[in-house]
Amino acid sequence: MDLIGVLEALSQGKTALGEIIDGLWECIGEVEPTVRAFLSLAAPEDLKRRGVKLAGRTLRGVPIAVKDNISTVDFPTTCGSRFLKSFRPVFDATAVERLRAAGAQVQGKTNLDEFAMGSSTEHSAFGPTRNPNDPERVPGGSSGGSAAAVAAGEALAALGSDTGGSVRQPAALCGVVGLKPTYGLVPRWGLVAFASSLDQIGPITRSVRDCALILSVIAGHDPRDSTSLPVVPQDYVTELEGGIEGWKFGLPKEYAPRELGTKALALIDRWASVIEELGGEVVEISLPLTEFALPAYYLISSAEASANLARFDGVRYTVSVPAEDVRAMIAASRTLGFGREVKRRIMLGTFALSAGYYDRYYGKAQRVRTLIAHEFAEAFQEVDIVFGPTSPTPAFKLGEKADPIAMYLSDIFTLPSSLAGVPAISIPGGKVQGLPFGLQLIAPRLEEMKLLRAAYALEGDLA
Amino acid sequence: MEITDALMRRLEVLAGFELSPEEREALRDDLARILSYFQKLQELDTEGVPPFEPLPGVRNVFREDKPRDSLPQHEALKNAPRRDDGYFVVPRVFGEP
Numbered sequence: 001m002d003l004i005g006v007l008e009a010l011s012q013g014k015t016a017l018g019e020i021i022d023g024l025w026e027c028i029g030e031v032e033p034t035v036r037a038f039l040s041l042a043a044p045e046d047l048k049r050r051g052v053k054l055a056g057r058t059l060r061g062v063p064i065a066v067k068d069n070i071s072t073v074d075f076p077t078t079c080g081s082r083f084l085k086s087f088r089p090v091f092d093a094t095a096v097e098r099l100r101a102a103g104a105q106v107q108g109k110t111n112l113d114e115f116a117m118g119s120s121t122e123h124s125a126f127g128p129t130r131n132p133n134d135p136e137r138v139p140g141g142s143s144g145g146s147a148a149a150v151a152a153g154e155a156l157a158a159l160g161s162d163t164g165g166s167v168r169q170p171a172a173l174c175g176v177v178g179l180k181p182t183y184g185l186v187p188r189w190g191l192v193a194f195a196s197s198l199d200q201i202g203p204i205t206r207s208v209r210d211c212a213l214i215l216s217v218i219a220g221h222d223p224r225d226s227t228s229l230p231v232v233p234q235d236y237v238t239e240l241e242g243g244i245e246g247w248k249f250g251l252p253k254e255y256a257p258r259e260l261g262t263k264a265l266a267l268i269d270r271w272a273s274v275i276e277e278l279g280g281e282v283v284e285i286s287l288p289l290t291e292f293a294l295p296a297y298y299l300i301s302s303a304e305a306s307a308n309l310a311r312f313d314g315v316r317y318t319v320s321v322p323a324e325d326v327r328a329m330i331a332a333s334r335t336l337g338f339g340r341e342v343k344r345r346i347m348l349g350t351f352a353l354s355a356g357y358y359d360r361y362y363g364k365a366q367r368v369r370t371l372i373a374h375e376f377a378e379a380f381q382e383v384d385i386v387f388g389p390t391s392p393t394p395a396f397k398l399g400e401k402a403d404p405i406a407m408y409l410s411d412i413f414t415l416p417s418s419l420a421g422v423p424a425i426s427i428p429g430g431k432v433q434g435l436p437f438g439l440q441l442i443a444p445r446l447e448e449m450k451l452l453r454a455a456y457a458l459e460g461d462l463a
Numbered sequence: 464m465e466i467t468d469a470l471m472r473r474l475e476v477l478a479g480f481e482l483s484p485e486e487r488e489a490l491r492d493d494l495a496r497i498l499s500y501f502q503k504l505q506e507l508d509t510e511g512v513p514p515f516e517p518l519p520g521v522r523n524v525f526r527e528d529k530p531r532d533s534l535p536q537h538e539a540l541k542n543a544p545r546r547d548d549g550y551f552v553v554p555r556v557f558g559e560p
Contacts, residue, residue: 367509
């Protein structure tokens with residue numbers, strides 16, 4: 001049952017919140033020792049007790065899991081980093097505040113690659129999360145804990161964050177739904193910044209309609225985030241059923257290269273037939289700049305990360321290593337606090353921003369980003385929705401991608417839309433090698449309604 | 464491109480941490496490979512292309528110049544590893560110890 005199904009059952013008195021919570025904790029007891037999706041968990045009795053007062057609100061006291069880089073006053077917010085092991089935020093993120101106001105409770109905080117830098121959740125300082133479909137494999141990342149918790153049945157729904165694919169890729173690898181909204185639609189207040197021009201909070205859910213419901217709760221302007229768009233919140237659930245008759249779907253040939261293999265390519269053909277059966281039209285398009293998204297993304301995101309992570313200085317946030325003078329204290333604290341991947345990105349970002357290299361690397365990447373955004377805008381002159389696989393492969397094995405470039409390549413299909421700031425969703429698209437394989441749909445800026453309607457139309461026929 | 468030891472050390476100073484010799488060696492190789500892969504960007508002609516604007520049409524974001532409550536001092540200091548009498552405590556910044 002999905003979240004909306006649970007809410008309906010609660011409103012009809014067919015079940016009680018206590019039963020729902022017991023069901024989730026039964027599953028947690030069974031799978032969590034293997035999956036390890038959570039870094040902290042609420043006590044079920046507390047959720048039941050506090051839930052009583054929330055029964056009259058939209059979300060009826062149901063627990064929702066939250067990625068551990070999104071601030072919560074009642075749980076530590078570690079970002080999967082030793083640096084923030086005991087960090088306790090003094091305010092809730094806007095998205096969390098809005099979920100609570102709508103009657104949800106925070107179920108616990110989910111594991112992630114340190115500071116959301118990674119595509120497998122192996123880079124968490126607190127150990128990896130495993131894919132509930134096959135514990136030898138990664139859940140994807142960086143929101144791997146959120147995706148695994150929803151896929152395993154431990155959580156009804158979760159929040160993740162997506163900078164270059166960190167909601168969509170783990171949703172695809174675990175076999176659930178994950179949405180990255182338009183940049184600026186969901187306020188970033190309280191989301192620990194990785195790359196500020198790319199970061200977006202998004203829902204990870206069991207169904208498209210659940211995604212629509214959570215987006216309706218968390219979207220909309222917040223003056224505390226100056227990059228939050230002045231848009232009026234919408235109810236994304238009401239218009240889901242309009243269908244896709246007459247809509248044009250573009251399949252970029254760059255998103256279906258031969259290297260994907262025959263099984264994945266056969267699935268893409270199947271998606272195209274389903275779209276046509278539902279009255280949509282499929283056309284081949286080309287997004288030739290796709291291959292430039294990876295270098296542009298890693299230069300921009302690492303540059304922004306190197307600036308954002310400067311705040312971890314041994315003075316304000318929990319970890320500090322004593323030293324003779326202030327510079328040595330900062331260096332010693334950061335040396336101890338950050339893991340290998342975070343150091344790699346800070347080094348790359350520092351390089352890209354440093355005197356003598358700035359124009360050639362960071363400046364160039366910012367101009368290429370403009371071209372990529374134009375390319376999408378042009379594609380959307382011709383088609384309503386762009387589609388293709390979310391990730392080039394299903395879930396890979398733990399330790400399989402030790403080479404950073406190989407790891408970065410698992411995001412090649414999610415990076416271009418992140419750079420362009422347009423919304424995209426991953427829904428279960430079938431199986432490859434017996435493992436979930438995600439279908440990604442991409443829409444123009446602020447066309448979430450259209451995106452969700454297309455995803456809703458397709459999800460039933462792909463299951 | 465070649466990443467020299469001197470460049471690695473300069474980046475470490477700018478980044479505000481120190482790598483162990485093994486880490487430095489490994490990260491130097493990674494950076495060299497990543498940057499040579501990223502040379503691909505130079506193939507594109509970006510003459511006259513402006514840098515990206517993440518929020519089209521949004522420029523300066525103003526708010527009314529009205530006082531409002533800020534974080535209370537004890538809250539702001541809550542996560543500080545060392546604090547004393549309402550202040551952050553840090554090692555000396557100037558002069559000999």
